Structure formats: structure tokens, C-alpha cells
Amino acid sequence: MQRDGLVHLLERSRDPAFTLTPDGDIWSWNVPAERLFGYRAAEALNQPFTRLLKPRGALGRPVDEEYCRLAVREGSVPSFEMQVTTHSGRDIWLSVTVLVLEALRSSPALLVHLTHDITLVKRREALAQELVETARRLLATTSEVRQLSPVAALSEQERRVLRALAQGQMASEVTKKLGISAQTLRNHLHHINQKLGTHSRLEAVTHALRRKLI
Secondary structure (H helix, E strand, O other): OHHHHHHHHHOOOOOEEEEEOOOEEEEEEHHHHHHHHOOOOOHOOOOEHHHHHHOOOOOOOOOOOOOHHHHHHHHOOOOOEEEEEEEEEEEEEEEEEEEOOOOOOOOOOOEEEEEEEOOOHHHHHHHHHHHHHHHHHHHOOHHHHHHHOOOOOOOHHHHHHHHHHHHOOHHHHHHHHOOOOHHHHHHHHHHHHHOOOOOOOOHHHHHHHHOOOO
């Protein structure tokens, strides 16, 4: 693929995309990348990627340019998740796919980074994990489970609703997953709260976990 053609193709992409040299310097930077990261192409081009966005891996460790050199040597690199800091100081999460273009006679190899913002997904995962950990701590520090008053049995569909909510899924995701309408979901939540003696979906999920109903 011609390098100019690559830039044209990336400019037409709706997702943020940029290209790095084997040393980690920014070679191309499309308009969606400008919008997401807050840097104009003129500010980003030829800058070290690690200095501009301060990338970190899934465990919080800094990502350096060594992965670029490794990708060039190996000819590929697995897709991965990365956290970066935008121009405004906001930390966001990206899902990154890297395509390696072989070197030409007069140009070095290039690493095309196709990215997708997964910040909201990561936040939901963190909230769901926090909810589960809170419920587990309650179970570990109290014998209340044995003393809880009996509750009306939940239907299997009601259990599916609670399990989905416990995983941090939004209402729209639950309705799509279970193939039900928003009103049906509201009806299920009303019946669940009646059966468990709770007053909100968060309380219902917590009580269901404490009672080992899901």
C-alpha cells in the first residue's frame, strides 16, 4: 500500500487512528484522533507517542516504544487495551489493533494503530466489580444469611435479570440480551423488589447476592 494512500484511508476512518515509526514517533494522525485526544495533527506529528499520551498497559505500567520495535521484528502484535491521558488531562481506555507495514526502500516500517474508545465499558466493569466485592465483604463479615427471613421464590427470568445487572449491564443491554421490552424489564424489577423486600435495583442485586440467589 502506498504511504499517501494509507493516510487517505485513515482520514476516512470514523475511529481514531494513528501511525507510529519503529521508534514510537507519530507519523500520521487522523481527524477522529484529533477529536478524541485533543491534539491537532500539527501538534502530534513527529512527537514521541509515549511523551504525548503517556500510555499505560492494563496493569498500569507505562508502555514504551519497545513494543513498536518488537512488532516490527515479529511482523505483528496482538490486540491490546491501553490507557492514555488526553490533552485535557482526562484518562481514557482504548482497544488497540496494530497493523505492521513493511519498510520500503526509502521509508521505515510503519505501525498503524486502529483504536476504539472503551472508557465507558471499563467504568461499567469497575462498578460491577465494586458491587460484587461489596456484597462479598458483607457475606464475609456477617452471619445474616442464615437469619434472613424467607422470601418468595424468584423466577428463572428474574434471576437472569439480576445476574445481568450484577455484571454491570445497563437496562438497554439487559432488554436486548433477554429479548424483552423496557416495560417488561420494569415489571420484572417491580416483582423482584416485592419478593426481596427491596426498593431499588442496586439493593435487589445486593440482597440477591447476600442470599445466594444468583
